[in-house]
Amino acid sequence: MSKNFDVVVIGGGPGGYVAAIRAAQLGLSTACIDEWKNEKGGPALGGTCTNVGCIPSKALLQSSEHFAHAGHGFAEHGIEIKSLSLNLKKMLDRKATVVKQNNEGILYLFKKNKVTFFHGRGSFEKSDASGHQIRVTGSSEETITAKNVIVATGSLPRALADAPFDEKLVLSNTGALAMQEVPKRLGIIGAGVIGLEMGSVWRRLGSEVKILEVLPALLGAADTQIAAEAGKQFAKLGLQIELGIKIAGIDIGKNEVTVSYADAKGSEQKERFDRLVVSIGRVPNTQGLNADAAGIKLDERGFIAVDDDCRTNVPGIWAVGDVVRGPMLAHKSEEEGVAVAERIAGQHGHVDFNTIPWVIYTTPEIAWVGKTEQQLKEAKVDYRAGSFPFLANGRARALGDTTGFVKFLADAKSDEILGVHIIGPNASELIAEAVVAMSFRASSEDIARICHAHPSLSEAVKEAALAVDKRALNF
Ligand code: FAD
Numbered sequence: 001m002s003k004n005f006d007v008v009v010i011g012g013g014p015g016g017y018v019a020a021i022r023a024a025q026l027g028l029s030t031a032c033i034d035e036w037k038n039e040k041g042g043p044a045l046g047g048t049c050t051n052v053g054c055i056p057s058k059a060l061l062q063s064s065e066h067f068a069h070a071g072h073g074f075a076e077h078g079i080e081i082k083s084l085s086l087n088l089k090k091m092l093d094r095k096a097t098v099v100k101q102n103n104e105g106i107l108y109l110f111k112k113n114k115v116t117f118f119h120g121r122g123s124f125e126k127s128d129a130s131g132h133q134i135r136v137t138g139s140s141e142e143t144i145t146a147k148n149v150i151v152a153t154g155s156l157p158r159a160l161a162d163a164p165f166d167e168k169l170v171l172s173n174t175g176a177l178a179m180q181e182v183p184k185r186l187g188i189i190g191a192g193v194i195g196l197e198m199g200s201v202w203r204r205l206g207s208e209v210k211i212l213e214v215l216p217a218l219l220g221a222a223d224t225q226i227a228a229e230a231g232k233q234f235a236k237l238g239l240q241i242e243l244g245i246k247i248a249g250i251d252i253g254k255n256e257v258t259v260s261y262a263d264a265k266g267s268e269q270k271e272r273f274d275r276l277v278v279s280i281g282r283v284p285n286t287q288g289l290n291a292d293a294a295g296i297k298l299d300e301r302g303f304i305a306v307d308d309d310c311r312t313n314v315p316g317i318w319a320v321g322d323v324v325r326g327p328m329l330a331h332k333s334e335e336e337g338v339a340v341a342e343r344i345a346g347q348h349g350h351v352d353f354n355t356i357p358w359v360i361y362t363t364p365e366i367a368w369v370g371k372t373e374q375q376l377k378e379a380k381v382d383y384r385a386g387s388f389p390f391l392a393n394g395r396a397r398a399l400g401d402t403t404g405f406v407k408f409l410a411d412a413k414s415d416e417i418l419g420v421h422i423i424g425p426n427a428s429e430l431i432a433e434a435v436v437a438m439s440f441r442a443s444s445e446d447i448a449r450i451c452h453a454h455p456s457l458s459e460a461v462k463e464a465a466l467a468v469d470k471r472a473l474n475f
Pocket residue numbers: 010011012013014015016033034035036046047048049050052053054055057120121122123152153154155173194285287288289320321322323328329330331332333
């Protein structure tokens with residue numbers, strides 16, 4: 001006898017586990033299947049984000065930033081450290097503890113919300129008008145059925161054709177987060193979000209880092225002014241980034257990897273690295289799902305094809321997160337998961353793609369929401385811009401971190417905020433105000449009229465809003 005549920009969620013990453021909790025909160029009997037294993041073979045809920053993504057990368061970014069501060073940042077504050085040493089094992093153990101706390105937190109939340117958890121792989125067996133049948137194999141062995149299924153199977157790293165990941169010399173995000181010693185020469189292919197964040201970690205810990213990027217410009221999705229500032233700051237930190245390259249070949253030796261490439265001028269180059277991280281994007285994960293058995297259609301890039309509401313072509317089957325179109329971000333997955341659970345329960349879940357924030361946790365941090373200046377120009381939107389540098393912000397001076405600026409873009413007529421771009425200290429937290437403002441369709445004047453605490457970095461946000469009307473007070 002198969003167990004029957006109102007909703008079965010396949011995948012326990014941020015899209016899936018949050019969808020399961022929301023469905024259960026709405027009174028639907030809910031199960032979640034996830035196959036991720038910890039080193040002991042037990043469940044490790046949270047998907048890519050918790051196990052080899054957002055959480056461990058932020059743990060290492062924090063630890064390595066402390067190390068960098070202790071090495072060269074504290075002296076300016078009159079704190080002198082005579083002998084500084086790195087205990088990488090302890091740093092990695094701390095990262096593992098942070099991951100484990102998150103894994104266990106999700107198991108606890110499942111119990112609290114009465115979500116039934118199956119540890120194993122979920123594969124479609126058949127689908128018809130009576131519902132969908134899913135076989136679970138692994139630690140749990142079951143056949144379960146449901147009227148509604150939410151597929152949240154996430155993504156996998158994309159490999160270069162001639163350099164498959166071995167996680168020893170050629171590393172994906174998994175290996176890049178787990179190197180047991182600091183490589184002397186670290187090569188990275190792809191100056192995207194992972195390349196820049198992982199490059200920052202290992203650079204701060206002492207590696208010579210070279211990032212090779214195919215595109216002629218850095219951070220193509222960011223506002224060009226922000227990207228230009230980022231390029232300058234990364235160079236100061238010693239991240240060597242070469243743009244406009246074309247990989248010609250990768251030779252994997254016993255202890256090192258040699259990358260041959262044509263540089264931006266077309267000249268042949270060769271670089272030898274102790275480790276090579278390949279971070280050239282991610283691909284949707286439908287491995288083992290047996291999507292065909294349910295008749296689920298994929299798009300031409302292998303993503304599960306969905307409409308604006310995350311419905312697949314099969315009634316009752318939905319898909320959310322990295323396995324469908326749109327940005328591969330944990331919070332986008334979560335929003336979609338919640339919205340789908342609410343739609344199944346007859347409510348009107350909604351995700352506003354225009355107010356999804358982007359954050360890159362480098363030094364300086366980069367964060368934005370809404371349109372870039374180049375997008376507004378291309379769309380011929382009449383806009384006004386206002387910027388404010390952290391150099392003129394009292395709190396930033398007190399912190400000893402005055403890099404970067406806040407930039408507002410607002411509609412020239414209505415003054416509605418169209419985009420906010422931040423590079424500098426705590427950009428990841430400051431962007432939340434802009435997201436709230438844009439979600440409420442606020443104007444730059446609304447932000448300019450709101451009282452912001454002094455001294456705080458958030459005053460730079462208010463000042464940038466004032467600058468839209470050319471009336472910044474402190475610059
Ligand atoms: P996933 O998190 O990939 O979860 C999918 C889950 O489904 C996995 O546990 C998988 O094992 C399971 N699964 C797959 N198939 C099956 C099956 N058939 N049966 C059972 N289980 C299955 N995003 C941010 O927003 N902020 C960040 O700071 C950030 N940092 C990142 C850093 C790195 C290094 C990486 C790689 C990614 C980062 N991301 C970040 C992206 C983020 O991790 C993803 O967008 C997010 O995890 C997607 O969530 P998801 O639920 O769609 O999929």
